[in-house]
Amino acid sequence: MAAAARDPVSATGLDEADEAVRGTCEDASVCKRFAVSVGYWKDPYIQYFVRQAKERKAPEINRGYYARVHGVSYLIKAFLKKTECNCQIVNLGAGMDTLFWRLKDENLLPRKYFEVDFPMIVARKIHNIKSKPPLSKPIMESHSGDSLLIDSHSLDSSRYSIVGADLRFSSDLEEKLKKHNLDIHLPTLLVAECVLVYMTPQQSSNLLKWAASTFPVAMFINYEQVNMTDRFGQIMIENLQRRQCNLAGVEVCRSLDSQRERLLLNGWETARAIDMMKVYSFLPQADVKRIEGLEFLDEKELFEQLMQHYCICWASKDSSNLGLANITF
Amino acid sequence: MAEGERAESGGGPGPGRPPSPAEVERAEALKTRANEFFKGKDYENAVKYYSSAIELNPTNAIYYGNRSLAYLRTECYGYALADATRAVELDKKYVKGYYRRAASNMALGKFKAALRDYETVVKVRPNDKDAKLKYQECHKIVKQKAFERAIASDEHKRSVVDSLDIESMTIEDEYSGPKLDGGKVTLAFMKDLMQWYKEQKKLHRKCAYQILVQVKEVLAKLPTLVETTLKETEKVTVCGDTHGQYYDLLNIFELNGLPSESNPYIFNGDFVDRGSFSVEVILTLFGFKLLYPDHFHLLRGNHETDNMNQIYGFEGEVKAKYTAQMFALFSEVFEWLPLAQCINGKVLIMHGGLFSEDGVTLDDIRKIERNRQPPDSGPMCDLLWSDPQPQNGRSVSKRGVSCQFGPDVTKSFLERNRLDYIIRSHEVKPEGYEVAHDGKCVTVFSAPNYCDQMGNKGSYIHLRGSDLRPDFHQFTAVPHPNVKPMMYANTLLQLGMM
Numbered sequence: 001m002a003a004a005a006r007d008p009v010s011a012t013g014l015d016e017a018d019e020a021v022r023g024t025c026e027d028a029s030v031c032k033r034f035a036v037s038v039g040y041w042k043d044p045y046i047q048y049f050v051r052q053a054k055e056r057k058a059p060e061i062n063r064g065y066y067a068r069v070h071g072v073s074y075l076i077k078a079f080l081k082k083t084e085c086n087c088q089i090v091n092l093g094a095g096m097d098t099l100f101w102r103l104k105d106e107n108l109l110p111r112k113y114f115e116v117d118f119p120m121i122v123a124r125k126i127h128n129i130k131s132k133p134p135l136s137k138p139i140m141e142s143h144s145g146d147s148l149l150i151d152s153h154s155l156d157s158s159r160y161s162i163v164g165a166d167l168r169f170s171s172d173l174e175e176k177l178k179k180h181n182l183d184i185h186l187p188t189l190l191v192a193e194c195v196l197v198y199m200t201p202q203q204s205s206n207l208l209k210w211a212a213s214t215f216p217v218a219m220f221i222n223y224e225q226v227n228m229t230d231r232f233g234q235i236m237i238e239n240l241q242r243r244q245c246n247l248a249g250v251e252v253c254r255s256l257d258s259q260r261e262r263l264l265l266n267g268w269e270t271a272r273a274i275d276m277m278k279v280y281s282f283l284p285q286a287d288v289k290r291i292e293g294l295e296f297l298d299e300k301e302l303f304e305q306l307m308q309h310y311c312i313c314w315a316s317k318d319s320s321n322l323g324l325a326n327i328t329f
Numbered sequence: 330m331a332e333g334e335r336a337e338s339g340g341g342p343g344p345g346r347p348p349s350p351a352e353v354e355r356a357e358a359l360k361t362r363a364n365e366f367f368k369g370k371d372y373e374n375a376v377k378y379y380s381s382a383i384e385l386n387p388t389n390a391i392y393y394g395n396r397s398l399a400y401l402r403t404e405c406y407g408y409a410l411a412d413a414t415r416a417v418e419l420d421k422k423y424v425k426g427y428y429r430r431a432a433s434n435m436a437l438g439k440f441k442a443a444l445r446d447y448e449t450v451v452k453v454r455p456n457d458k459d460a461k462l463k464y465q466e467c468h469k470i471v472k473q474k475a476f477e478r479a480i481a482s483d484e485h486k487r488s489v490v491d492s493l494d495i496e497s498m499t500i501e502d503e504y505s506g507p508k509l510d511g512g513k514v515t516l517a518f519m520k521d522l523m524q525w526y527k528e529q530k531k532l533h534r535k536c537a538y539q540i541l542v543q544v545k546e547v548l549a550k551l552p553t554l555v556e557t558t559l560k561e562t563e564k565v566t567v568c569g570d571t572h573g574q575y576y577d578l579l580n581i582f583e584l585n586g587l588p589s590e591s592n593p594y595i596f597n598g599d600f601v602d603r604g605s606f607s608v609e610v611i612l613t614l615f616g617f618k619l620l621y622p623d624h625f626h627l628l629r630g631n632h633e634t635d636n637m638n639q640i641y642g643f644e645g646e647v648k649a650k651y652t653a654q655m656f657a658l659f660s661e662v663f664e665w666l667p668l669a670q671c672i673n674g675k676v677l678i679m680h681g682g683l684f685s686e687d688g689v690t691l692d693d694i695r696k697i698e699r700n701r702q703p704p705d706s707g708p709m710c711d712l713l714w715s716d717p718q719p720q721n722g723r724s725v726s727k728r729g730v731s732c733q734f735g736p737d738v739t740k741s742f743l744e745r746n747r748l749d750y751i752i753r754s755h756e757v758k759p760e761g762y763e764v765a766h767d768g769k770c771v772t773v774f775s776a777p778n779y780c781d782q783m784g785n786k787g788s789y790i791h792l793r794g795s796d797l798r799p800d801f802h803q804f805t806a807v808p809h810p811n812v813k814p815m816m817y818a819n820t821l822l823q824l825g826m827m
Contacts, residue, residue, distance in 0.1 A: 055645055058603075231784035239781060241810065292729075295640055298631065300727055301757055302780060 018118065020245040021198045025095035026050065028194065032069070032177060033101035040291050041069060048132040049125070049325040057294040060303035061182050064276065066291055068120055068223060071329075072193065073099070073281040075221050078327045079189045087187040090177070092167055092207075093195030095121060096128075100160050103140050109159055114177060119153040119164030120160040126155050126162065133238070150251040154182045167195065167301050168203045170210035187322060197224040197249045204249050205266050206227040212267030212317060219316040219324050220268060226275055226311035233309055259313045268315035270325040276307040282329040333509055348386040351809035360395065362747055367399055375399040390420035397429040397605035398501035401436065409433040412515050424450055431463070440471045454742045487656040490542055506530055512597065514619040522616060523582075524607040526575060530799040534651055541658050545617040545621055546669050548665035554694045555626060555670040559794035566801075567678060567790040569596045569754030569762075570630065571775040573604025573642070576809035577777055581789060583806055588617045589625050593782065595670060597754045597773065598630020598680030598713070602641035603780055608650050611659070629666035630680040631713040631755070634702055664700045668712045675749040676797050682753050682770070683742050685732045691746050705730070716756060717770045725766060736766040743769055749797060753791065761788030761803045 002168055029050035034057045036043045063108040065321070076099070080087065087110045091097060092108050094115035095195075103109050117125070129135045130150070140148070149156040153164035161180040165173045165308035182222055190211050196204040227233060247253070252262050256273040278290070297303060318323035346355065363378030380397035386392065393688060397412035413430035416423055429448035447464035454460050500508060507521035522532065531779040559565055566585055571578050586592045600614055601607035617625045638644040638660070647656040671691065683689075689708055703710045714731035718724055721735040743750065750769045757779045763772045777787035791800040 056640065056642070058642075059640060231781060235778070235782055235784050296636060296729070297640065298637060298728065299756070302782065305783065 007301075012120075016244065017246055017248075020243065022118055022121055022284065023243075024194065024198075025117070028065075028098040029063055030067055031057050035065050036247075039294050040066045043047060044099040046096070047100065047102045048135050049128050058302075059297045060306050062295065063291065063297070063303060064306055065279075067276050067280045068193070068282060068284065068310070069314075070283050070287075071276070072191065072221060072223055074283075074329065075219075075312070075314055075327060076189065076191065077108065079187075079219050079324070080110060082202075082322050082324060083187045085110055087189060088112050088114065088183065089118065090182075090188060090190045092116050092190060092192045096125060097193075101135065102137055104142060104159075108143065110189075111183075112158070112181065114164040114180065114182065115158050115160075116165050116167065116173065116177070117162075118166070122153050122162055122164035126150065126152070129155065135175070142263065152276065153261055154180070157206060167207055168199055170207055174210070174214065184215055187211075187219075187320070188215045189219045189221065193223040195224070196222055196254060197247050200248045201252050201262075204252065205262065208263060208266035208268070215317075216319045217317070217322065217324070219314060219327065220263065222313045222315075223310070225250065225309055226256055226259055226273070227309050228253045232305050233305075236309065256311060256313075259311060263313060263315040267317070269317040271313065271315040272328060273311050273313035274301045274329070276310040276312070277304055277327065279312055280307060335712075347388065352385040356382040356389065356392070359385065360389075360392055363395065363399075367395070370402075371653050372399045372403045374711030376403070385421075389421060390416040390423045390426060392423045393419065394423060394429055395468075397426075397433065401429070404436075406433050406436040410437065422453075423452055426529045428460075428463075432465070432492060435467065440467060440474060443467050444471050466792055470820070479626045488661055489654060490545065490661075493538060493542070493655075493658075495535060495538050495542065498538070500533050500535055504533050506533060507536065508533070509536055511732075512539060514540065514543075514616050516620065516692055519613070519616050519620060523579065523613060524602050525529055526606075526613065526714055527579060531650060532612060534655065537651065537655065538658070540612060540615050540619065541662055545665060545710075547618060547663045548627075548662065548667070549700070551667050552695060553668050553697045555628075555667045557626070557670065557672055559672055559792065559797075561794045563593075563794045565593045565595060565696070567597060567773055568775040569597050569788075570599035570632075570757075570776050571596065571604075571610055572599055572632070572776045572779065573601050573607030573610050573646075574806075574809070575604070575609040575613070577775070577787060577804075577809050578581070578610055580804060580807045581775065581787075584790060585802070588621055588625050590621060593621070593624035593626075593820065595626040595628065595678060597678055597752070598628050598666075599632040599776075600627070600753065601643040601646075602632040602637055604776070605642075605646070608811070609780070615662075622702075626670055627666055628670055628678065628680055629668055629699070629818065631703070632656050633663035634713075635660055636702070654785060664702070666699075668697060668699055668709060669694055672792065673794070674747065676792065677746070677748050677750075678752045679712045680715045680753060681731065681755050683712060683734045683738055683751070684711045685734075687738070687741065688745070689742065698734060716752075717765050717772075721763070736769070739766040739769045749795065752799065753816055757785055758781055759783075759785045761786040762790070762799075762801050764799075773799075773801075777804060 029046065032043070033046045033050050034053040036046055039063055055196045076089070085108065089110045091099065091114065094117050096142050097115070100113045103113070119303060129139065139157050139160050143157040155162045162177045163180060165176050167173060208220065211218060225247070228237065237250060240247060251260055256275065259273040276293070312325070315325070318324040357376050359382035363375045363382060366375040371401070376396055376399045377517040379392055379399060383392045383396070393412045397409045397416060400409035400412060400481035410430060410433035413433055416426035417430060420426065422806045424719050427450050430445040432447070434443035444467045447467050450457070450460045451464045506525050507518050510518055511557060512713065523534065528669035538616055568581060587595050595615055600611050604610070612714055614627055618627055632641065644656050647659060669677060687705065693708060697709050699709060703713055711731045714728060715731050716726065717739065718735050721737040723735065723738060724733045726732050739751065750771060750776070751772060754773055756772055756774065758772055758774050761774055761777065773788055773790050775787045777785060779785055786803045786805055788801050788803045791802065
């Protein structure tokens, strides 16, 4: 694919780095599955995508994923409501995410739901979908018309599509999505959870610019690190490097301001960013109290530090004046 | 509307004044509205309208009974109980009232109280099948709970030690690790053990069991408040939380010397959990306790408990390296760890801090029966869980257990007990220690770069018999082997939320 264009030596180096990034897909899914198994939230589908965790995850990790899943979901549902589901969702670096299936259960599907990830991950996801009826049935149910198009790195149906592509090459990405009937004139929500940070600032800027210039009515949700210049952030970077995981885009994760600026500079009209501790405080507190009772957190320091180093940012451009800029917690 | 009524009649109906016919009628109308809301599952409005009806006519048991049911549906069991009780007070023959009260008590886990009300209903309505069913169900639960209590107290008396046959455990020839010398811990054994552990090897389970059984005996003989004297020329080193960070523990011994009769140590709790080398830390500490029982002291932390060990990794680590039975024995041994230590009658050391109530004395601490899991509240819980706060008074704890105590609390406790100051741990501090409450409350924390994340320094305190003021020594984290991430539920090499 695009890899052929690169010279063999650097391709191997890049491949190792990419492999480490692909590894984070499993980390995230296993953690989510563990949190679900303890009762933090319901997700009947994740068990079909990923193995059970071998060891317990720490309570602050479980709470962190809870806040992430619910924070992002809140914004996604706000977008769906504002557009009355007459929209598209493009999940960039979706990994083993199960949102499509959960939205379908809630009758909240957009006109079409697209997922994009590395071809290797997409191949694995398609394999899981094909072999597990609880995953394939909902896709077939929501499909109308001719038979589904499936090959090793892509699956296309009326309401769900998954495509293997490299997010660093936006023209290739656009081509593949359009082949699966992406309609750039529909209000489109793009979601990236812990994705941009693995690319260089230049590469993520290109992706954001592409999104802003391609869709006249759109929203972008980005979840990733923030406040990374302090001691805690530095240690996280070192720990990750020891696992060959390079946060190539960590420079943009300096502060909430730098996160906002990056969005505005790349063609988005409005942009907001808040850290996860804030998000946690905005979530419905009755349910927060419930999950806090699931596992006793012996001390808050670690949890607060962790949450202050992640953020949710969201940006919009709205030539149809749907009121997307008003979406907030 | 209800306000207007009151203004007209100059005060609502009450014990001195029964409701007027107009009020009775209006109350009925409100109750009918409320019933409609109830049918439509709008319990909030149902409660509101029942309440308005009650305001007009507080003598009607049915209003309280209905409101009680609305509260049950919204899980406000306390209010439901209060209303049901009032209903039955107003009308002893109101059967539904007893039902409601029983249901409230069931929800609150007060099964014996619920049973009494179900009994009443069954007596009054002997042919009511539903009443009989509820009574039988409740009776079953009460019996079950009584049975559970009986076997729990039974199990508590039987120790894991009784089911162990350490003598028959054999050590294979292939095992080249440290062994106890004639069944005893020696300095040579400890040195071998620390090196063995440094190389990430496992101590033979027979030796681990020997250590545990012996240290349990030693700890069980100690009082809850250990009182020691430090002579003029003597010194002691006080360390705080170590949390399974074995390589940092080794570093403390490098910097400060191995424990010995002339180099005594006090480790102030939280030896395990979060770090990946909790087994190594705890068996090393227990080994030194056996070697120098009067010069090596261990106090219990909030992490030397079952709840914490289950979630924060120690149980997982012991089960992975040994067995569940070994963990059960660790749990028993932890229960015998003393809760506090007093040096020269002047310096008091405990893991958490001071108390949720005034007036606690050293004698109160001595009297605590500690060989148990800590209760949810009370002095034993406070000793393991509380934290100092900068402002006077006490506040609800940020941890959701025990309290936060201010400088005035510390001052009056010290005065009452004729102490100079307290040393505690329990909270990570960037510099490894903190002095608060005008020098009267010192925190010492000995797990540097806590969980491989926080970047904090560790510290330990030197106390000299000649001058009991704390002398702080700081140190930074040393490298440790890269065990695989997320090992045993700790956040070592934490990758965050990817």
